[in-house]
Amino acid sequence: MDKTQRTAQQAAPAADATRQALVMAALQLFGRQGFDGTSTREIAAAAKANIGSIAYHFGGKAGLRLAAADYIVETIQKIAGQALVTPAGSSPATSAQAEAQIEAAVERMVSFMVARPEAGEIVQFMLRELSTPTEALDRIYGGVFEPVHKRLCQLWASATGGTPESEVTRLSVFMCIGQVIYFRIARPAVLRRMGWADIGAAEAAKIAGLAKENVAAMIAARKAGKP
Amino acid sequence: MDKTQRTAQQAAPAADATRQALVMAALQLFGRQGFDGTSTREIAAAAKANIGSIAYHFGGKAGLRLAAADYIVETIQKIAGQALVTPAGSSPATSAQAEAQIEAAVERMVSFMVARPEAGEIVQFMLRELSTPTEALDRIYGGVFEPVHKRLCQLWASATGGTPESEVTRLSVFMCIGQVIYFRIARPAVLRRMGWADIGAAEAAKIAGLAKENVAAMIAARKAGKP
DNA sequence: GTCTATAAACAGATAGAC
């Protein structure tokens, strides 16, 4: 209780904490209610900060959206991390290894969408940017979409014997992702139709198992088509 | 130019036209910008009506959203029409026929998402309801999601020899839909990654072709798994 | 039924005290 007393010329240590709290609150609320559906007052209240601090730290509401996008990119890159970088010089030795890596990625994708508590808001935020693109989408595309997709294309090509950047490969990877992400996007419809109360670990396992079987079938079909 | 002179006790013939124009404008604007991102003034201007007419016809902005949802249900049921009703008494004779019907449905799904000019707004509207469910989602779920999914489950069961309402069947159909719908959801990301300026007839054909191959592969895998 | 004027609440941005 002596917040005003601190070393001069030095930024308050609480500044970064406030900044961070605002970004987290914005990410959650923008994800849940959308950008237009969320007021700056709401964000400030959730972050236990005052309204003025948004203008001070981010210049305005739009700046907060950009900061949230940057946070998403950092978070995903931290999680996906080494899975995204191409092992220099060497592709996976066998097509079976590549296929196993794709299936592992599918598994991770499903559990990220479900297990991680903050994943829901992140995915929702990204979906909203896709339906109403702003500058924030540019950052998310460059930092998340493109690297993930490119890496999967490399693996897909190794698994099927195709070319990494061919049209068929790129489209196939989109379909591979789509069949999984749809469970997050259409979550309310899935819950009703399946009679589930939630998508927890048990449900995620069922989804992942089936998705991996599908991926295996898709790869086998592609391999057969172009031997 | 004598709008006030008409048979007494009778509603103006233009009333339904105004109503209809408001619903169409709302559907487009809610789809493009979201519910919160759209003002009633904007809707009224697009429909060439006045702001007051929204309260008069629909009770308020929320009522307009419900009316838009009802319009979507009617439209889809008109298009999907006979494809949705189960042929009384008889399932498709062979599994090959069932598979062909599923592939035809995939084909229709892709071209609906792309060719139809109004489809974009309809899909966008539904996606927004999924991410922020309101009473409008209840109507869309009951009128569109559930009947379409149930019908596909029947076909899927016929094609694979499985049970229509089994968990695996229901999940498989969701994945089947997801791999296609993702091209609408992640449209901006797809366009950038593919280097496409638009998803027109040519691009849709490529997507549909690949999606149908995937469906065939998925069905084959399921058949092999449970002979 | 249509349209205008207005009310009451709320938005984001900002200036200035501390």
Added chain:
DNA sequence: GTCTATCTGTTTATAGAC
């Protein structure tokens, strides 16, 4: 850096003329 008070514009809903 934090926080409050306030400015300016916009929102939905409504009352009432035509």
